[in-house]
Amino acid sequence: MKLKTRLAIAFLTFGLLPIGLVGIILFMGRLFMLQQFDGLEKMGPEVQALVVQMLVSGLMILGFICAAITVWVYRSFLRPLNKLQEATRKIRDGNLDFTLEVEEDDEFGELCQDFEEMRIRLKENAEEKLQYETENRELIRNISHDLKTPITAIKGYVEGIMDGVASSPERLDKYIRTIYNKANDMDRLIDELTFYSKIDTNKIPYQFTKINVNSYFGDCAEEVGLDMESRGIELGYFNYVAEDIMVIADAEQLKRVINNIISNSVKYLDKPRGIINIRIKDVGDFIQIEIEDNGRGIAAKDLPCIFDRFYRTDSSRNSSQGGSGIGLSIVRKIVEDHGGRIWATSKEGIGTEMHLVLRKYQEVVQE
Numbered sequence: 269m270k271l272k273t274r275l276a277i278a279f280l281t282f283g284l285l286p287i288g289l290v291g292i293i294l295f296m297g298r299l300f301m302l303q304q305f306d307g308l309e310k311m312g313p314e315v316q317a318l319v320v321q322m323l324v325s326g327l328m329i330l331g332f333i334c335a336a337i338t339v340w341v342y343r344s345f346l347r348p349l350n351k352l353q354e355a356t357r358k359i360r361d362g363n364l365d366f367t368l369e370v371e372e373d374d375e376f377g378e379l380c381q382d383f384e385e386m387r388i389r390l391k392e393n394a395e396e397k398l399q400y401e402t403e404n405r406e407l408i409r410n411i412s413h414d415l416k417t418p419i420t421a422i423k424g425y426v427e428g429i430m431d432g433v434a435s436s437p438e439r440l441d442k443y444i445r446t447i448y449n450k451a452n453d454m455d456r457l458i459d460e461l462t463f464y465s466k467i468d469t470n471k472i473p474y475q476f477t478k479i480n481v482n483s484y485f486g487d488c489a490e491e492v493g494l495d496m497e498s499r500g501i502e503l504g505y506f507n508y509v510a511e512d513i514m515v516i517a518d519a520e521q522l523k524r525v526i527n528n529i530i531s532n533s534v535k536y537l538d539k540p541r542g543i544i545n546i547r548i549k550d551v552g553d554f555i556q557i558e559i560e561d562n563g564r565g566i567a568a569k570d571l572p573c574i575f576d577r578f579y580r581t582d583s584s585r586n587s588s589q590g591g592s593g594i595g596l597s598i599v600r601k602i603v604e605d606h607g608g609r610i611w612a613t614s615k616e617g618i619g620t621e622m623h624l625v626l627r628k629y630q631e632v633v634q635e
Contacts, residue, residue, distance in 0.1 A: 352383060364391040403577065407464070407594065414457050418450035425450075445498050452495070456531060463524070464594050474518045474605065478629055481513045481555055485548050488526050496544065501534065504545040509555055514629040521602045526559070528595045529622050533561035536620075554608075557624040565616040574612060575600040 355368045368384040425443045434440040466472050489505035496503040526546075533544050539562050547558040566574060573579045577597040603610045607627055614620035 348377075348380060352380065355383060355387070359387065359390065364394060407461075411457065411461055415454060418454045421450050422447050449495075449498060456527070459524075460528075460595060460598060463598055472521070472602075472605065474521060476516050476518055478514050479517050479519055479522075480511075481509050481515060481548060482507060482511050484519065484522075485546070485557070488523060489546055492526070492530055492546075496530075496534075499534065499542075501537065501542040501544060504543070506545065507548045509548050509550045513550065513555060515555060515626050516629050517606055517626065518602075522606070525599050525602050525624065526557075528599050529559045529624075532595055533559065533563060533620065536563040537561060538564045551625070553630075554625050554627055557626070558621055559624075560619060560621040562619040565618055566612065566614040566620055567616055571612060571614055575610070 351368060355366070358364075358366055364387055366387075368380055368387065425447050428434055429440065429443055434443045463472075485507065486505070489503070493503045493505075530544060534542070537544075541562075543562045545558075545560045547560070549556045549558065570579075575596045577594055579597075600610055603624060603626075608625050610622065610624045612620060612622050
């Protein structure tokens with residue numbers, strides 16, 4: 269029953285009750301006057317008893333109606349309001365772990381349903397805020413550790429140079445190269461942190477243009493090769509795509525994807541001879557980039573989660589190797605914003621292979 273109907277019935281009932289009471293009072297006054305003027309004694313005993321019974325019955329009926337209306341009004345109006353008041357107190361005290369039951373299908377029921385949805389939304393927001401704060405603390409802890417490690421190494425090698433430990437040109441060259449690599453690691457880490465803040469606020473500065481696949485990835489491989497050579501890692505580049513294939517992408521952000529994946533591969537190379545292979549394939553309407561390494565690999569149970577933010581397959585191993593825990597989540601975000609997708613295959617002890625798919629650019633021919 270709708271709330272308007274209930275209110276109409278309540279007002280009508282409470283409007284008729286005074287009229288009934290006034291009628292009974294007037295009737296009793298009339299009997300009193302008849303009794304004063306000996307009019308009542310002229311009636312028979314049966315009539316007198318009937319009149320008294322009618323009065324008592326009328327009063328009982330009015331009393332029953334009043335009680336029924338009171339209970340009905342309480343159940344229809346006061347009880348939902350009490351529930352809402354109690355729920356409001358709980359939310360005021362910070363308690364969101366309750367459920368507001370909706371019993372009636374009327375305006376009060378709709379109000380309770382809206383209130384319950386508001387409670388659920390507030391709880392979700394509180395949980396998201398708590399998760400966000402936890403992730404930020406984890407990020408700060410990771411960044412602090414990861415910055416401290418290369419800084420300590422750089423200081424050690426610089427002190428070695430100053431103290432004359434690097435006496436030979438070969439040793440000096442090795443120290444300088446190591447310092448350069450550590451500085452690059454720090455720069456990459458700070459760049460990740462800056463980019464992460466842009467992801468968090470959805471303010472990634474994309475500049476999409478047409479890119480030739482051959483020339484772009486050839487330049488990437490040449491640039492990465494210099495770094496791999498200084499680290500003693502063998503880099504293989506294999507391009508199976510035609511010369512005229514184009515994609516729509518942000519050149520800077522796509523390079524960030526490649527660098528992040530390769531940096532992650534370098535971090536977990538555990539063989540005496542480290543190998544990273546980059547393959548560019550033509551798969552119909554798409555191009556597929558494969559980046560393969562011969563590192564320690566990833567366990568099957570961890571593989572579906574490696575692109576999640578702050579996910580670490582092995583906390584102790586990752587902390588020793590460095591890494592903010594956001595590199596692969598940044599990779600997935602950029603790839604998905606390009607309309608592509610990324611996944612990984614891996615075997616423990618053998619290596620990992622990242623697969624990245626982007627749609628080709630095709631001219632639209634209009635007749």
